[in-house]
Amino acid sequence: MRFFNRVWTRTFSYIVLLAFTAFFMVPVIWLLFSPFKTDHQLISENPFALGTLENLGHAVRVMFTFEDYSLLNWLKNSAIYSFGGIFIALIFSIPAGYGLAHTQFIGRRTLLGITLFVMIMPATALVLPLFLEANSVHAVGTPLAVILPFSFFPFGVYLAYIFYSSSVPKDLLAAARIDGCNEWDVFRRIALPLARPIVALVTFFAFVANWNNFFLPFVMLPNSTNYPLPIGLQDLLSTTPAFNPGQGGQVGIYRPELAVATIVAMAPVMIVFLFAQRSLVSGLLAGSTKE
Amino acid sequence: MKSVVSTDAQSPQGTTDSLSSKLRRKRKNGVAGYAFVSGYFILLALFGVAPAVYAICLAFTSTGGHFVGLSNFIKTGEDFRFIPAFENVAEYLLIWLGSLVVIVIGLALMLHSIARKVSAAFRFVFYLPGALAGAASVLVWLFMLDPTVSPWRLFLGVFGFQNLGQTILPGHLPLIFAIIAFWAGAGGWIVVTYGALNNIPNELIEAAELDGAGPLQTAIRIKLPLIKKWITFMLILAFAAGTQLFVEPQLVGEASLGLISPTWSPNELAYYFAFQNNNFNYAAAISVDLLVIGLLCAAVLVFRTKLFEVE
Known part of the structure; x- marks a missing residue:
């Protein structure tokens, strides 16, 4: 009886897990297959029929040359905003995390508490206030209006804090002080070289968040030459006859071309995911709890 | 010395x-x-505290800069689009949070009961769509929901959907956004829940099995109570993020030929006040409403659970 019970639960588990594998993977697989087909084939043929390289070449050519290589421009913008934000975030969050973990100063606990609050609060809640603020200093429309808010990354500070307080023993730093290091030297020679895992973690989380961010650049950057990829995707969506039959077909953006743009938009994050897979699973937990 | x-x-x-x-x-x-x-600290002041304070100032003043008390909150609250926007999001949250509790925990429990190597592969596959969060995920799902090209067309046909317009009818949106959120976000939560389950000492589970508990009983009576705080954590974070819905209704609205209101979610309404009506005070009032919700969620997490122990 127990044995049958066990076998039955296991079989049931695998059926459910495989069903959800289909749910999660079919859209990704369909997306990767679709540029190999023409728009007409997408409608008329089996969804998983194989297309041709010729069609892929056509879709890629049309998509990349669209509006004078807009896609490449969006890609470049996305890269500048994401990495600009990450770079500044790293410069400030690593010393901050170290300072919070290993120095004493008045207001330290308060700063830690505020960091925690801002980190938990969804970043989207601050987008319109940030816009109103940027608008009052006439910064709307400049790339810095996106990069600087990106560079404020409290989660990164918290990760650095957790890392320094749990993995870098106070004794190690005290030993350096006895050897004559001043506070800055202790940080630069001992703590900073140990920060490599933090750099990786912060870069990963900030990259995924920045790269996919839609709302902030959407309100801050009204000019299409400044668009990052997500806003570019919306721009494509509004001009394509595939979803807006009223739009003329002269721009030549149909479903296969849209799929190319979507793949270009997701590819960098997907690549990062594949590389970070191992450290990711532990990182997800490290970020949310302190052992 | x-x-x-x-x-x-x-x-x-x-x-x-x-x-x-x-x-x-x-x-x-x-x-x-x-x-x-x-x-x-400077970044925090400039891009965390200052915008919030500035929004609060705007929310309590008129366009002319005079203090008007709660007037902006009352006027936006009485706007005919205000209640529907919050209702829409509430309906979406109900489905999204419900699916998190039932499906995410269910899947994590199943993953926890099978071989480690196999479960690692499943977890990665479930997590992968997270790469398409945001605009890309919405675009993918517009394809998935379009019966003319969707790989799920048979399934959509069962419900009698013939074209995209029929699938994305306004009444279906809360469910659709919940599906998109689940597709892109559930994997991360499955990984977190699985990790929490992994922290349960083996002896506890073995003891339960010795006492004659089946896999289902072990899951419900032993494992679930032990990961309760993680479930709370997941629900509060998902709730806080869910109230901020913006990109999904914005993009689906783009493809709906004007069928879907441009003020479907509260954030869209705030955006609409700022950009269509040029009324920054109303926009700020709604932003403050949403900020308060976010802050309350953070407060509950920080003070009521013991997840974020600072020292």
Whole structure:
């Protein structure tokens, strides 16, 4: 009886897990297959029929040359905003995390508490206030209006804090002080070289968040030459006859071309995911709890 | 003297430290502390605190800059689009949070009961769509929901959907956004829940099995109560993020030929006030409403659960 019970639960588990594998993977697989087909084939043929390289070449050519290589421009913008934000975030969050973990100063606990609050609060809640603020200093429309808010990354500070307080023993730093290091030297020679895992973690989380961010650049950057990829995707969506039959077909953006743009938009994050897979699973937990 | 000053305060010598040297150490260390956090502090002030304070100021003043009390909150609250926007999001949250509790936990429990290597592969596959969060995920799902091209067309046909317009009818949106959120976000939560389950000591589970508990009973009576705080954590974070819905209704609205209201979610309404009506005070009032919800969620997490212990 127990044995049958066990076998039955296991079989049931695998059926459910495989069903959800289909749910999660079919859209990704369909997306990767679709540029190999023409728009007409997408409608008329089996969804998983194989297309041709010729069609892929056509879709890629049309998509990349669209509006004078807009896609490449969006890609470049996305890269500048994401990495600009990450770079500044790293410069400030690593010393901050170290300072919070290993120095004493008045207001330290308060700063830690505020960091925690801002980190938990969804970043989207601050987008319109940030816009109103940027608008009052006439910064709307400049790339810095996106990069600087990106560079404020409290989660990164918290990760650095957790890392320094749990993995870098106070004794190690005290030993350096006895050897004559001043506070800055202790940080630069001992703590900073140990920060490599933090750099990786912060870069990963900030990259995924920045790269996919839609709302902030959407309100801050009204000019299409400044668009990052997500806003570019919306721009494509509004001009394509595939979803807006009223739009003329002269721009030549149909479903296969849209799929190319979507793949270009997701590819960098997907690549990062594949590389970070191992450290990711532990990182997800490290970020949310302190052992 | 110097060595006593710089050894750890918790060491025995620390207690015999003279008061003045203790203070000196603290002050010296304190100056360094400020230097380390100063850059971050400026960012926090400029891009965390200042926008919130500025929004609050705007929310309590008129376009002319006069203090008007709660008037902006009342007027936006009475706007005919206000209640529907919150209702839409509430309906979406109900489905999204419900699916998190039932499906995410269910899947995590199943993953936890099978071989580690196999479960690692499943977890990765479930997590992968997270790469398409945001605009890309919406675009993918517009394809999935379009019966003319969707790989699920048979399935959509069962419900009688012939074209995209029929699938994305306004009444279906809460469910559709929940599906998109689940597709892109559930994997991360499955990984977190699985990790929490992994932290349960094996002896506990073995003891339950010795006492004759089946897999289902072990899951419900032993495993679930032990990961309760993680479930709370997941629900509060998902709730806070869900109230901020913007990109999904914005993009689906783009493809709906004007069928879907441009003020479907509260954030869209705030955006609409700012950009269509040029009424920054109303926009700020709604932003403050949403900020308060976010802050409350954070407060509950910080003060009511013991997940974020700072020292």
